[in-house]
Amino acid sequence: MMTEPAATSPAATEPPAPSGGPHAPAARPRTLPLPGPSGVAALLTVLTLVGVGVWSVIDLRINVATLLSSADNASDFLSRTLPLDFPTPAELAGPLGVTLAVVIAATLLSVVLSIPLAVWAAGNTTPGRPARTVARALIVIARAVPDVVLAILFFRLFGFGAVTGVLAMGLHSVGMVGKLYGDAVEQIDEGPRQALRAAGASRLQELTGGVLPQVLPAFVATAMHRLDINLRISVILGFVGVAGIGQDLAHALGRLDYQRGMALALIVLLLCVSIELLSVAVRRALLPDTEQRPTGVTGLVARLRPGTGARTGGRPAPVDPRTASAEALASGRVSPPWTPERVRRTFYVLVTTAVLVGSVAYSALDFNGFIDSNRGPLGVLAMFWPPESGGIGDRLLQGLVVTVQIAFAATLLGMLPALPVGVLAARNVAPSRRVGQVCRMFIVFVRSVPELILAIVFVVMIGLGPVAGTLALAIGVVGLLGKLVADSVEEVDPGPERALRATGASRIQVFFGATLPQALPAFVGHSMYQLDVNIRAATILGIVGAGGIGYELLNAARVLEFGVVTLITLMVFGVVMVVELVAVWLRGVVGGRAA
Amino acid sequence: MDTAPRPRPAVRFDNVTKRFGDTVALDGVSVTANTGEVLVLLGLSGSGKSTLLRHVDGLQMPTSGGVEVLGVDVPGARGRELRALRRRIGFVFQQFHLVGSLTVLENVCTGALGRMRGPRLGLPTYPRAVREEALAQLDRVGLADRAFQRADTLSGGQQQRVAIARAMLQHPEVLLADEPVASLDPESAHQVMELIREVAAEENLTVLCSLHQVDLALSWGDRIVGLRTGRVVMDSPVSELGRDEAMAVYARVGSAAPLTTA
Numbered sequence: 001m002m003t004e005p006a007a008t009s010p011a012a013t014e015p016p017a018p019s020g021g022p023h024a025p026a027a028r029p030r031t032l033p034l035p036g037p038s039g040v041a042a043l044l045t046v047l048t049l050v051g052v053g054v055w056s057v058i059d060l061r062i063n064v065a066t067l068l069s070s071a072d073n074a075s076d077f078l079s080r081t082l083p084l085d086f087p088t089p090a091e092l093a094g095p096l097g098v099t100l101a102v103v104i105a106a107t108l109l110s111v112v113l114s115i116p117l118a119v120w121a122a123g124n125t126t127p128g129r130p131a132r133t134v135a136r137a138l139i140v141i142a143r144a145v146p147d148v149v150l151a152i153l154f155f156r157l158f159g160f161g162a163v164t165g166v167l168a169m170g171l172h173s174v175g176m177v178g179k180l181y182g183d184a185v186e187q188i189d190e191g192p193r194q195a196l197r198a199a200g201a202s203r204l205q206e207l208t209g210g211v212l213p214q215v216l217p218a219f220v221a222t223a224m225h226r227l228d229i230n231l232r233i234s235v236i237l238g239f240v241g242v243a244g245i246g247q248d249l250a251h252a253l254g255r256l257d258y259q260r261g262m263a264l265a266l267i268v269l270l271l272c273v274s275i276e277l278l279s280v281a282v283r284r285a286l287l288p289d290t291e292q293r294p295t296g297v298t299g300l301v302a303r304l305r306p307g308t309g310a311r312t313g314g315r316p317a318p319v320d321p322r323t324a325s326a327e328a329l330a331s332g333r334v335s336p337p338w339t340p341e342r343v344r345r346t347f348y349v350l351v352t353t354a355v356l357v358g359s360v361a362y363s364a365l366d367f368n369g370f371i372d373s374n375r376g377p378l379g380v381l382a383m384f385w386p387p388e389s390g391g392i393g394d395r396l397l398q399g400l401v402v403t404v405q406i407a408f409a410a411t412l413l414g415m416l417p418a419l420p421v422g423v424l425a426a427r428n429v430a431p432s433r434r435v436g437q438v439c440r441m442f443i444v445f446v447r448s449v450p451e452l453i454l455a456i457v458f459v460v461m462i463g464l465g466p467v468a469g470t471l472a473l474a475i476g477v478v479g480l481l482g483k484l485v486a487d488s489v490e491e492v493d494p495g496p497e498r499a500l501r502a503t504g505a506s507r508i509q510v511f512f513g514a515t516l517p518q519a520l521p522a523f524v525g526h527s528m529y530q531l532d533v534n535i536r537a538a539t540i541l542g543i544v545g546a547g548g549i550g551y552e553l554l555n556a557a558r559v560l561e562f563g564v565v566t567l568i569t570l571m572v573f574g575v576v577m578v579v580e581l582v583a584v585w586l587r588g589v590v591g592g593r594a595a
Numbered sequence: 596m597d598t599a600p601r602p603r604p605a606v607r608f609d610n611v612t613k614r615f616g617d618t619v620a621l622d623g624v625s626v627t628a629n630t631g632e633v634l635v636l637l638g639l640s641g642s643g644k645s646t647l648l649r650h651v652d653g654l655q656m657p658t659s660g661g662v663e664v665l666g667v668d669v670p671g672a673r674g675r676e677l678r679a680l681r682r683r684i685g686f687v688f689q690q691f692h693l694v695g696s697l698t699v700l701e702n703v704c705t706g707a708l709g710r711m712r713g714p715r716l717g718l719p720t721y722p723r724a725v726r727e728e729a730l731a732q733l734d735r736v737g738l739a740d741r742a743f744q745r746a747d748t749l750s751g752g753q754q755q756r757v758a759i760a761r762a763m764l765q766h767p768e769v770l771l772a773d774e775p776v777a778s779l780d781p782e783s784a785h786q787v788m789e790l791i792r793e794v795a796a797e798e799n800l801t802v803l804c805s806l807h808q809v810d811l812a813l814s815w816g817d818r819i820v821g822l823r824t825g826r827v828v829m830d831s832p833v834s835e836l837g838r839d840e841a842m843a844v845y846a847r848v849g850s851a852a853p854l855t856t857a
Binding site: 189191192194195196197198199200201202204205207208209210212213214216217321322324325326327328329332333334335336337 | 652654678679680681682683684685686688690691692693694696697698700705706708709710711713714715716718719723726727729730731733734737738739740741742743758761762765771
C-alpha cells in the first residue's frame, strides 16, 4: 500500500517519449540528403526505361483481353496439335545426327579460334598492345554479327550444307567464348608461369605448363555452356536453311503440319535438357577435382581404401615419411596408378575425343566446295555492301520499332515475376530451405526451355505477331534474370545482414535494410543486360514469325537483297550500342560492378 | 670453413641501378657471389632484395650497370641465350608457385622444360627418363610417395620442398631463393633451409637467398649482404659477424630510415 505511489511516480514523470524528443530545435536539421544531379538523371533514366516498357506493353496490345482470347485459342491449339505426330526413329536419326554434328563441330571451332585470341586479348599474356587491340576487336565483331546473318553470308559461299552452320555458329560463338576465355586467363595466378620462365621455359611452354592447367576448368565449363546455346541456335538456323532437326521443324510449320511441328519442338526441348544434363556429367568426369569430396559409390570406395584414395590428402600417419618416399622411389612408378577414378576419366576423355572427331569428320564430308565460284569469296562479300533500304526503308524502321518494343515489353513483364522469384531463390533470403529450392528449380526448369520453342508454340497458339514473341521472351527473362538476381543476392557481404539481425530486425527488415541496398546495383546492371539480350533475341524471333524486323531480315535474304541484310544488321547493332552505352553510364552512377 | 672460397665469381653485380619510373629500386649495387657460396640478403620489405634476385636471371634488366652471371653478360642476353642461362639458375619463390591442379610429379617435371623443345601437355608427354629423374629429385626432398597427388593437397612446407625438387631438376649451378620460408611455420622453415643448404653443398651450388630473419641468416649463410632502399649497407662473412653485431646491423638497417629523414 505504502509502496504503490512510490512505484508509479517514476513512470508518471517519464517524458512522453515517442512524440517530441528531448531537444526539438527550432530549425530542424536536414535528415535526408539533397539528391545529386547524377542521381536525379539516373532516376529519370530508369523511369524513362520503365515508361518505354509500359508504352510497349500497351502499344503491342498485350492485355487481359488478348490473353483471354489466346486462352480461347489454346483449346483450338490443342485440337490442331494433338495427337502429336512423332517421326520414326529412322526418320529422326538423320536430322538429329546432322544437328548434333554441326553444333559440336561449331563449338569446337569457336574453342580452337578463341584460345589464341584469348591469349592475345588477355592483359597478362598478350604479346603486345597492337595484338591485344586486334584480338579484342575480332571478339567484339564476332559478337556483333548475328549468327543468322553469318549463315546468310556463308550460304552464298558454301551452300546449304553443314559447313555453313558450323562456320556461322562457330564464328559468332567466338564473341562469347573468346571473351570469357580471355577473362579466365586474366584471373590466373601468375606465380607458376613466372616459375617456369625462371626455369628457362619458352613462351609456349609457359602457356601450356603454367597457364592452361589453371584455366582448363573454366575453358571446359564455357565450352559446354556454349554447346547448349548453339543447340538452341541451330533450330533458328534451320529456319534460314541449315540442315538438321530445325529445318524439319521449319518445314513442318511451313506446311501448317502442327502435329509434326509440335512433336519436333518437344524433341528439341528434350534434346536441350539432355545436353544440359550431359554438360553437368562431362564437367564432373573431365574435372573431378573441381568438385569437393567424392560422394555416392565412388566416394564410398575411396573412403574404404584410404591408401589409394590419397587424393583427399588423408595422412597414413605412423609411417616414417623418409621410408615411404624411398619405397615410392624404389617402386619406379613414374605414371599415376590406374585407379578406378583414372580409368573412368580416361574413358570419358576418349569418348569425348571420338565424338569431337566424328562431328568434325561429318561436317567436313558435307563440304562440297565453293558454290558461287565465279564470284569468289570477295565477290560474295561485295554483295553485302553497301547497305541499302531496298525501297522499304519505312517498313524496316517500323519493324525495328516493333522489335525494340518487344524487347522492352518482355523485359518489363518478365521482371515482375523474375525479381521476386530470384530473390526468394537466394539461400540467404529464402524464408525456408524448401521455398528456396522450389524457386531455384523453377528457374532451372524455365531456363532449360528454349525461347525459340516457346515462340513457336505461341505463334501457333496466338498467331503471327509481336504478342507471341513478347510472351516467349518474357518467360525467358524469368530463367536468365531470375538466376542472375539469385546469384547477386547470394554474393552480398553477409556482415551487414548479421549486424541488422543482431539488432533484432525482422527477416523482411534485414532484406530491405542490408541485402537489397547491396544487391540493387547488380539488379540494375542485370536488367540492362537482359534488355540487351532481348533486343538481339527479338530480332531473331522475328524469323519464326514472332514479329519485328527479323521477318524483314528473312525476306531480304530470300530475295537476295543482301544490302538490306547489312542495313538491318547495322540498325539492330546501333540500337544495342545505345542500350549498352546507357547501361554502362547507369551502372557507373548506381555504383554497381559490371554485370 | 672447410674449403677456401674460389676466385671465380658466379654472380657479379657492378654498380647496378634499376629505376621504375621515379622509384629507385637498386641504387649502385655492387655485389659478388663466389662459386659455392651461400649468400644471404637481409633487409626490410621494399629494400630491393627481390629486385636484385630477379636481375640475376634476367627476369628484370638493369637501367644501368653490369650483371655477369656464370660468365654471361645478362643485360646483353636475349631470347635463346637468356633461356639457356635461366636453365642454369634455379629459382625458389616465397609462394612456391606450383600449379595446384597438377600432380606433384608433373610440377617437378616442368623444371626440365628449359632443356626440352616445344610445349608439354600432361605427365605422359614428358619422356620417361625425365619422369624418373623427377621422382628421384622428389625422393631427395622426401616426398616421392606424394608424386601423384595434386600439388595443392600438400602443406606449405611440402610444397616448398616440391618447388626445390623442381629447381634441382634443372641441374642448376646457381640457386636463387626469394624469401623461401616467409610463408612457413618455424619447423617447416627450418626443414626447408636445411634442405637448401644440403642440396647446395652436394651440388656445389652458389646460393643467393633473401631472408627476413637474422637468426636464420646467421645459421644458414656464409655471407650476409644488407640492403636498404636499394643500397648495399653491409657485406661481410658470417664468421666475422658476432651475433649481437649482426642483430645490431639488422636493427640499424631497420631504424636508420627515420634518422635519415629527420
